[in-house]
Amino acid sequence: xxxxxxxxxxxxxxxxxxxxxxxxxxxxxxxxxxxxxxxxxxxxxxxxxxxxxxxxxxxxxxxxxxxxxxxxxxxxxxxxxxxxxxxxxxxxxxxxxxxxxxxxxxxxxxxxxxxxxxxxxxxxxxxxxxxxxxxxxxxxxxxxxxxxxxxxxx
Numbered sequence: 001x002x003x004x005x006x007x008x009x010x011x012x013x014x015x016x017x018x019x020x021x022x023x024x025x026x027x028x029x030x031x032x033x034x035x036x037x038x039x040x041x042x043x044x045x046x047x048x049x050x051x052x053x054x055x056x057x058x059x060x061x062x063x064x065x066x067x068x069x070x071x072x073x074x075x076x077x078x079x080x081x082x083x084x085x086x087x088x089x090x091x092x093x094x095x096x097x098x099x100x101x102x103x104x105x106x107x108x109x110x111x112x113x114x115x116x117x118x119x120x121x122x123x124x125x126x127x128x129x130x131x132x133x134x135x136x137x138x139x140x141x142x143x144x145x146x147x148x149x150x151x152x153x154x
Contacts, residue, residue, distance in 0.1 A: 006041045009058060010034055012065050019068045028079050033061075035154055036086055043094055050094075053086045087154060099153045103140035110136015 013034055017025045037057065043050040060082055067075060090096045114132015118125040147153050 002041050002044070005058065006037055009037050009061055012061055013037075016061075016064055016068050020071060024071070024076070027076055029083060032087075032154065033083055036083065036090070039090055039094075039096065039154065040086065043090075047093065049089060053089060057082065057086065090154065096152055096154050097147060099148070100144060101153075102143040102147065103137065106140030106143065107133060107136040110134070110139070 013030050016028075017030050020028070037054075040050050040054040040057065044054050045051075060079070064071070064075065064079065087098075091098075110132040111129065112132070113136070114128040114130070115125055116128070117132060118128015122128055144153070
């Protein structure tokens with residue numbers, strides 16, 4: 001039964017996406033919304049709050065479907081707020097991270113390490129910076145891929 005509800009929500013989102021256009025679809029983050037629906041449905045058996053979020057999101061998507069031809073800026077704002085609340089719950093309670101999260105963290109650490117190494121070892125920031133960026137990027141992408149394999153990304 002839960003799979004049928006998820007499939008219905010995904011098809012509804014596809015219909016909304018085709019109606020509102022590409023630019024508004026990106027503004028509403030409908031692709032991310034699909035991933036959030038999948039995660040909510042997988043956690044809804046164990047987490048009461050995920051189940052409530054799933055029911056609330058289902059009603060919200062039905063509301064968007066009813067107004068798909070006449071969506072206004074307030075609807076976009078409300079949708080982004082609702083998705084943000086759900087994403088916040090999933091990140092805090094279920095330890096999920098957005099895609100590219102670790103890459104950005106390790107790349108910034110690599111930049112700072114590259115500056116330090118560039119000044120200490122090479123006596124030139126320009127040589128240490130690309131070295132630090134590449135190491136941080138490699139480590140971050142590896143950790144992101146590991147999180148993706150474990151199903152911990154949104």
